[in-house]
């Protein structure tokens with residue numbers, strides 16, 4: 574049953590400073606409302622427990638995309654449609670564009686934001702694996718300070734993250750270091766569109782003389798949080814692209830992910846598919 578609307582409050586601040594002051598004055602009382610695509614589902618289902626929201630959608634600074642020689646920096650309110658339309662993201666960060674194009678349908682892509690996808694903290698979310706593989710950093714801002722942290726390590730447990738109640742996720746920064754990389758993104762769901770992931774892999778890799786020089790490998794839907802597989806990445810560094818390396822990759826991955834049985838899939842299926850995707854990535858790197 575839909576939540577009782579008069580019990581909710583949604584205020585629109587006139588500036589980012591006012592939004593941050595509201596969060597600071599009553600920490601934990603107000604929460605951001607961005608595109609609302611996750612929050613409205615909870616409201617419709619009568620499961621939206623929190624009652625006071627700050628409508629951050631009109632804050633122009635959170636919609637900006639800025640480019641320097643070193644980075645592309647995306648406002649937290651960058652939508653999936655914005656991502657797909659950006660020429661630099663299309664040429665240098667294609668996995669983020671693919672994730673955006675496979676997220677929901679057009680209405681969701683027009684309204685859903687990267688910031689909302691990160692803070693909603695679903696382990697099955699589709700942009701976080703790409704952000705992890707691209708070494709994204711995120712900016713958390715409060716009235717007191719603004720800090721950049723690595724996105725890797727931000728999620729500390731299921732729906733738990735390193736963000737204070739008075740902080741807003743304001744920007745996401747991607748280092749422009751993807752030249753000569755293979756980009757590999759696969760979302761496996763029940764259907765080709767409008768499906769929640771059973772397993773999702775985003776990986777980038779480089780090789781030198783048929784040896785793996787470096788990889789960045791991130792999975793969704795295989796643990797309580799999206800995971801960057803740093804042990805497997807380390808194990809693969811400098812290895813030749815042969816059968817022994819493929820076996821090493823599969824064995825290492827098994828120890829690094831912990832999928833569960835749930836309504837969408839089984840742990841056994843997820844383990845098998847995750848391993849197959851990793852091997853497919855390495856085969857693609859061999860041919861690259």
Ligand SMILES: Cc1cc2nc3c(=O)[nH]c(=O)nc-3n(C[C@H](O)[C@H](O)[C@H](O)COP(=O)(O)OP(=O)(O)OC[C@H]3O[C@@H](n4cnc5c(N)ncnc54)[C@H](O)[C@@H]3O)c2cc1C
Pocket residue numbers: 604605606607608609610611612613614649650675676677678681684685686687688689690691692693697698699700740741742743767768769
């Ligand atoms: C039909 C449908 C299909 C979907 N398909 C997909 C899919 O394929 N893949 C996928 O990953 N997701 C999917 N989603 C989920 C959703 O669209 C995304 O997670 C989206 O990115 C959420 O962004 P939002 O701006 O709408 O977040 P909101 O709903 O506004 O907020 C989500 C959470 O994040 C917090 N928040 C939002 N912005 C900030 C910020 N800047 N700082 C701090 N906290 C913030 C809010 O307080 C709230 O807790 C789907 C949803 C629907 C309804």
